[in-house]
Amino acid sequence: MKFLRGIGWGLGAILLALAVVVNGMVPGHGTYVLVVGAFGLALVLAGLLLNRDRVTAALQGKKARAAGASAGYALTVLAVIVLVNFLAARHHKRFDLTENKAFSLSEQTIKILESLPREVTVTAFYREAEPTRQKLEDLLAEYRYHSPKLTVRYIDPDTHPGDAKRYSIAEYGTIVVESGKNESRTNTPDEESLTNALIKVTKDRERIVYFTTGHGERDLSVSERNGLSLLKGELEKQHYTVKPLVLSQGMPQDATVVVIAGPQKSFLEAEIRMIQEYLQKGGHMLYLQDPETDPGLGSVLAAYGVSVRNDVVVDKVSRLFGGDYLVPLVPADGYDEFHPITKTFRFQTFFPIASSVEIKSALPTGVTATKLAQTSPLSWAQPDSGELKTGHLTLKEGTGLKGPVPIAAAVTRKVDQASPPAVQPASTKEAESKSAAEVRLVVFGDSDFLSNGYFNASGNGDLALNVVAWLAEQEDLVSIRPKTSLPRILILSPVEVRLYFWSIVALAPVTIAIVGIGIWWRRKKL
Numbered sequence: 001m002k003f004l005r006g007i008g009w010g011l012g013a014i015l016l017a018l019a020v021v022v023n024g025m026v027p028g029h030g031t032y033v034l035v036v037g038a039f040g041l042a043l044v045l046a047g048l049l050l051n052r053d054r055v056t057a058a059l060q061g062k063k064a065r066a067a068g069a070s071a072g073y074a075l076t077v078l079a080v081i082v083l084v085n086f087l088a089a090r091h092h093k094r095f096d097l098t099e100n101k102a103f104s105l106s107e108q109t110i111k112i113l114e115s116l117p118r119e120v121t122v123t124a125f126y127r128e129a130e131p132t133r134q135k136l137e138d139l140l141a142e143y144r145y146h147s148p149k150l151t152v153r154y155i156d157p158d159t160h161p162g163d164a165k166r167y168s169i170a171e172y173g174t175i176v177v178e179s180g181k182n183e184s185r186t187n188t189p190d191e192e193s194l195t196n197a198l199i200k201v202t203k204d205r206e207r208i209v210y211f212t213t214g215h216g217e218r219d220l221s222v223s224e225r226n227g228l229s230l231l232k233g234e235l236e237k238q239h240y241t242v243k244p245l246v247l248s249q250g251m252p253q254d255a256t257v258v259v260i261a262g263p264q265k266s267f268l269e270a271e272i273r274m275i276q277e278y279l280q281k282g283g284h285m286l287y288l289q290d291p292e293t294d295p296g297l298g299s300v301l302a303a304y305g306v307s308v309r310n311d312v313v314v315d316k317v318s319r320l321f322g323g324d325y326l327v328p329l330v331p332a333d334g335y336d337e338f339h340p341i342t343k344t345f346r347f348q349t350f351f352p353i354a355s356s357v358e359i360k361s362a363l364p365t366g367v368t369a370t371k372l373a374q375t376s377p378l379s380w381a382q383p384d385s386g387e388l389k390t391g392h393l394t395l396k397e398g399t400g401l402k403g404p405v406p407i408a409a410a411v412t413r414k415v416d417q418a419s420p421p422a423v424q425p426a427s428t429k430e431a432e433s434k435s436a437a438e439v440r441l442v443v444f445g446d447s448d449f450l451s452n453g454y455f456n457a458s459g460n461g462d463l464a465l466n467v468v469a470w471l472a473e474q475e476d477l478v479s480i481r482p483k484t485s486l487p488r489i490l491i492l493s494p495v496e497v498r499l500y501f502w503s504i505v506a507l508a509p510v511t512i513a514i515v516g517i518g519i520w521w522r523r524k525k526l
Contacts, residue, residue: 012043066523105142107344109195113147117202120179121151122194125169128156132173136189143194177201184239199474200239207256207472209235210245215295216264218451220244225453228261234465240472247271251278257471259286262447266296276300282415282437284471288447291355291384301443304411305363308445309356313405314395315379318350325395327352328375330407339370339410340475341442341466347459349373354446356381356401357409364413372408372442373463379403410470411441442467 019037023030096104105113122140126133133154140152157164157172167176175194177184182201186193211220211228220242223229232242245251245258247267251274258278267275275297279285289295289308301307315328330349335342359369381401415437448454450464469475492500 007047010047012040012045012047015040015043070523103142105146105191106195109143109191110146112195112198113143113150116147116149116198118179119149119151120147120177120198120201121153123153123155123167123176123178124189125155125157125164125167125172125174125176127158127172130172132189136175139189139191139194196238203239203474206241206254207239207474208241208243208252208254209257209259209468209472210243210252210255211259211261212263213244213246214248215267216262218261218447223452225451227452228450230452230455230461231450231464234461235468238465238469240468247274250274255283257284257286257468259288259468260295260297261286261288261450262290262293263295264290264293266294272296272300276303279304279439279441280415282439284440284473286442286444286467286471288444288450289355290447291353291445301441302360303364304413304439304441305360305367305369306409306411306441306443307358307360308443309358309381309401310384311355311381311400312384313351313354313356313375313379313381313407313445314397315375315403317376317378324352328354328379328405328407330373331376334374334376334404336370336372336410339372341410341463341470342372345459345463345466347462349459349463350449350454350457351407351444351446352448352454354407354444354448355384356405357407357443357445359406359409367411367413370410371406372410374404374406377403379405381405407446408442408444411439411443413439415439440471440473442471 015036019033019040022036023033122143124133124136124140126136137154144150144152155163157169167174171187173187173189175186175189175197177186177194177197177200179201182204184197184200186197211217213219218226218228220228220232235242240256245255248271251258255278258275260275275285276299279300287297287301289297291310291312298307312326313328314325316325317329317331318325318327328351330351332346332348335345337343357371359371363369380397380399380403382396382399449457449460455461455464
């Protein structure tokens, strides 16, 4: 009895704690843990029962009341913490406080994930010790956070050779994205590659972009400065099929977008009619015309209330960037804030030797036109009197159109509001499909900006890809620029160093310690 009255309750408490720890660290020994825990609980109860007089006296003293108040405060704080965690689990929300949102997905990716039409499986073939695996896991965790329809698996090809053989995996770091019968693969574990793979496997319709040829247009196969090989490569990365178009062989029925990039010669009358009919039936076209050229498509553009002026844009701001006056710059705030192409686009773009684009004050019925991009207020568009051919241009500030100068325009019109097509649809079903379609036309007064020489200059390439995505009715398929972390260096003066040392390093800890000692001393006297 003396043993139980003396240390029995203490030994029982130790046994109870030991049972809890063992049960958490070494599961599977439930019987032994239960016996030890029950024995410990019995010792605690026996000790309390044999010392009931001392326990009762202790509970009625001042110290017990103070301890009870402290315990009450502690339980209140604990209850608040539990409630906050419960609400946080039910209403999950993340905050990225970094300047460039380095730990967040882009708005375009989030939009795609939230609107996934069906289940998607991402299988990453990475070894356990792969250096880039953790980065990929963090990225895919963000993807899963925004869509319950996304399933992620990690497979080590060394320990699961059967799965690697079934997927025909030839190298480590291969990521396979599957949805239904569609599959896409990438070896680049970044947001742009993964998002575009998601789009490919969830889009069943093939989208074909045709580039006209035969009139001196920029060539898709040329890898020199004037070619479009970089644009072609980026479009194919985003799962477009890119083909040349010879209009003399007719307008293809499967054209998603038709691009006319910087023609130098005039189109034939028959070709112009083909383009007119293509647009009238709800076609989507990107037209880029350089200064001192007249491809003969003015009547086509006029039907939609736009034109490319016979002038040259001059921009003083370009000189600040080491460029020429004839390389007008569209600043980050020079884009339309509401159009799908540019509402989230805030990068500077350059347009070497460009003409202005005019939107008529009186637009045809049903036409909606937007000034997509405008140069700075320090620019102007002066009439071209043929001086460009000589390689020298006399600057005539104050003449022509004053800045900001529109350099690109986007036009839409419902097909049922357009002129009736020359050839009637073959069936009622086709007619209904066409009547629900929309003409989409984007006009630029320059084609150099998407050539190989300027495609990677600032935001030129991204703007070109966004234009094609909108024309192809794939506003969610955009170019996602990688996030870069900028160094932040804080230089302190000697006075500031001393101030921060005493206020943060020394003063705060000492103050906390003094206050804590004072509270302890005050409670000790209660």
